[in-house]
Amino acid sequence: MDRMLAARLHVPSRTLRVEEVPRPQPGPGEVLVKVEAAGVCLSDVHLVDGTLTPLFLRGDTVTLGHEVSGTVAGTGEGVTAWTPGQRVVLHAGQIRDGVTYTRGVDYDGGWAEYALSAADAMTALPDAIPFEQGAIIPDAVSTPWGAITQTGAVRPAEAVGVWGVGGLGVHAVQLLRVIGACPIVAVDPNPTARQRALAAGADLALDPANPDLRAAVRAATGGSGLAVAFDFAGVPIVREQAVSVLAPRGRLVLVGLTDKPLTLTHGTHFSYLQQQIRGHYGSDMPVALPQLLRLIEGGRLDFSGSVSAVLPLARAAEAVERLRKKEGDPIRLVLRP
Missing domain, CATH: 3.40.50.720 (NAD(P)-binding Rossmann-like Domain)
Structure with a gap:
């Protein structure tokens, strides 16, 4: 079985480790994404320090990371909208049976070499937008966008x-x-x-x-x-x-x-x-992401200055600590596998 590296949080002990795990395989309606960039959010810090606890996680360990961009590596049965090589941004969560499940919290996220996504929980990333900037949009940008345009x-x-x-x-x-x-x-x-x-x-x-x-x-x-x-x-x-x-x-x-x-x-x-x-929590991803990507492409928004540093996936724990201590006053740290 193919293996990959992933940053996994053992929730009971709040222990974060980068370890080798089986590479997931896409099931019906799913897409396998080769991760190119994954943002490090203060919510990730709070998951590690115990301030936040997953509500719907099955089991006691989860791969962190809800801000993810990458390329389609494979598709499961019934998926026709995506083909290998397409650049994508993964939604930070998805709604099933009226419940919001958060990626990297309630199910495995993108602090890994590969990540699974439901076929309807992704948005195409234009070629002009770098992976590092695309990765942070599903939370760092779309959450305030939703708060401003919808809730507020x-x-x-x-x-x-x-x-x-x-x-x-x-x-x-x-x-x-x-x-x-x-x-x-x-x-x-x-x-x-x-x-x-x-x-x-x-x-x-x-x-x-x-x-x-x-x-x-x-x-x-x-x-x-x-x-x-x-x-x-x-x-x-x-x-x-x-x-x-x-x-x-x-x-x-x-x-x-x-x-x-x-x-x-x-x-x-x-x-x-x-x-x-x-x-307020999150945003309406299928609406917010296309809107924001269009504004970026049109030159109305520029988030090139938002990526404070890019670190390898193996240094995930260091990234969490740097954000916790606010070393260098980062806006967003990004992991690259």
């Missing part, structure tokens, strides 16, 4: 705030600029992240510890506050701060994942202003 329903000229300008938040700033949000306020304790936000298109970048933050937001929005605030940090104190600068009927969109309780200090005030809290 941001409209042109609406005032918007982004808390946490990391791997997803910095892309949110770019995407908000493209759809015409104004002004865009970025909030992050890291000076490098704030500079990055301004370079990506933010109109104002603030330190959350700034005692004049609320006044600065009010001034930037003509006294009305933010129509939409996005929490990409997943930190309870962030949510309280974001709510404090929301406009009447403003929406707080929760994108950053956390296992901490959701609380509101001034519940009556929140209700009086008819504000909303909306949870």
Whole structure:
């Protein structure tokens, strides 16, 4: 049987090892993809450190990696839409029987030499887009895109705030600029992240510890506050701060994942202003990926600066540690088998 390398997480012990495993074979309706690039996400870090736990994983070990690009290596019975050699981006998950299963969490992902995908859970990757950039789109880009266009329903000229300008938040700033949000306020304790936000298109970048933050937001929005605030940090104190600068009927969109309780200090005030809290997860891949790829091809978006470093698959554990420690303030680290 053919073998391959894969970065496997033993969930009970949170042990990550790159080891040799059998190469999967595509079954009916499946496609085997030769992985060319796979992104390293903060969610992967949280799976390794125990903050996140798979909900639907069968067994106790999983190959990580939900941001994956590659080429079709083979197809299973009944697959006619794909042929060997085609460049593809794998969706970060798929819905079956009304349940969302996440690649690299609930089933084996792309931190490997080869990965399986359902034939309807892939999108063609144009030749002009490098594999490294294509790989990060299924989460680092499409998740904020879905949060902005669907959950947050941001409209042109609406005032918007982004808390946490990391791997997803910095892309949110770019995407908000493209759809015409104004002004865009970025909030992050890291000076490098704030500079990055301004370079990506933010109109104002603030330190959350700034005692004049609320006044600065009010001034930037003509006294009305933010129509939409996005929490990409997943930190309870962030949510309280974001709510404090929301406009009447403003929406707080929760994108950053956390296992901490959701609380509101001034519940009556929140209700009086008819504000909303909306949870967000992932995106509608069959819709989002073609949209984003078209915008990249058309020159409206450029994510060439988002790939901070490319490491070999054998150094997966190192990549996780570098992201955990934020060494070099990376936007996205990418693994190549």
